Amino acid sequence: MIFEDWHTHNKMCHHAVGSIEDYITKAIKLKLRTIGISDHFPYEYLKNSSILIEEVPYQEYAMSLNEVDLYLSIIEKLKDKYKNRIQLRVAFEVDYFKSQESFLNLKINNSLNNLDYILGSVHTLHGKSKLFAFDDRRFLSMYKEYDSIDNIYLEYYHKLKDMITSEEFDFDVVSHFDLPKKYNKRAIDKELIINEAIKTLELVKKRDLTIEINTGGLRKKIKEQYPSLEIIEEMYELGIPILLGSDAHHPNEVGYKFKKMVKLVSRIGYNKLAHFYKRKRTFIEI
Ligand SMILES: [Zn+2]
Numbered sequence: 001m002i003f004e005d006w007h008t009h010n011k012m013c014h015h016a017v018g019s020i021e022d023y024i025t026k027a028i029k030l031k032l033r034t035i036g037i038s039d040h041f042p043y044e045y046l047k048n049s050s051i052l053i054e055e056v057p058y059q060e061y062a063m064s065l066n067e068v069d070l071y072l073s074i075i076e077k078l079k080d081k082y083k084n085r086i087q088l089r090v091a092f093e094v095d096y097f098k099s100q101e102s103f104l105n106l107k108i109n110n111s112l113n114n115l116d117y118i119l120g121s122v123h124t125l126h127g128k129s130k131l132f133a134f135d136d137r138r139f140l141s142m143y144k145e146y147d148s149i150d151n152i153y154l155e156y157y158h159k160l161k162d163m164i165t166s167e168e169f170d171f172d173v174v175s176h177f178d179l180p181k182k183y184n185k186r187a188i189d190k191e192l193i194i195n196e197a198i199k200t201l202e203l204v205k206k207r208d209l210t211i212e213i214n215t216g217g218l219r220k221k222i223k224e225q226y227p228s229l230e231i232i233e234e235m236y237e238l239g240i241p242i243l244l245g246s247d248a249h250h251p252n253e254v255g256y257k258f259k260k261m262v263k264l265v266s267r268i269g270y271n272k273l274a275h276f277y278k279r280k281r282t283f284i285e286i
């Protein structure tokens with residue numbers, strides 16, 4: 001079976017362990033055909049925008065803007081070094097912030113020619129008082145600003161819908177689709193939240209985006225991949241393409257539980273996974 005990991009980080013983002021090369025050599029050991037290097041794009045681009053990023057520890061979340069060229073050049077060198085052993089694909093995981101697309105594009109446009117794909121993510125919410133990363137346990141106290149967990153889900157899907165429908169936000173793959181469950185925080189009104197998820201999926205289909213099956217959730221308190229089985233079933237019904245990502249922040253997490261995931265998505269009916277090269281999507285059989 002062919003395995004490809006489309007979501008990996010490395011020490012350049014300051015909260016992952018290991019060099020880019022460490023992730024590549026691990027992927028070679030696992031006999032993956034492809035590894036996507038998809039580190040976080042600098043939040044620093046927001047510094048000149050209207051978003052108060054000083055409220056979040058943004059230097060701990062990503063490389064700085066002046067390291068972007070270094071990141072891309074390291075990957076180009078490693079691509080050549082390992083060309084007979086593994087395919088490298090180049091990406092960024094980019095956080096979406098409404099109405100800040102022009103600030104992002106100003107900084108990312110120079111790199112677009114190097115990129116094979118872009119992961120689009122939502123890691124932050126606004127709450128009542130300030131911007132916070134809802135998937136960072138240091139900010140769990142911010143959850144108290146919400147009357148219920150459902151309101152976190154509603155704000156999250158609202159922001160995800162804004163991302164998916166944003167004409168200026170250029171990306172290919174929706175990351176960790178139901179991330180608010182990370183700390184084992186399930187929706188209370190399940191029907192309400194699943195309906196929001198389905199409405200969001202319909203927009204994904206309309207834009208013909210891909211959704212990653214992210215095995216990072218299996219290592220978190222929720223002990224479940226993102227998105228849930230129920231959502232993946234809806235995705236299959238809608239004909240939304242998928243690919244696998246480990247969201248590795250340690251080389252040992254590369255390809256995490258991929259065999260299990262392929263079994264799971266095959267049972268639902270999927271028989272192919274998306275592949276990206278120079279922003280073009282093709283498919284591999286599973
Ligand atoms: Zn990360």
Ligand SMILES: [Zn+2]
Pocket residue numbers: 093121123175176
């Ligand atoms: Zn992420």
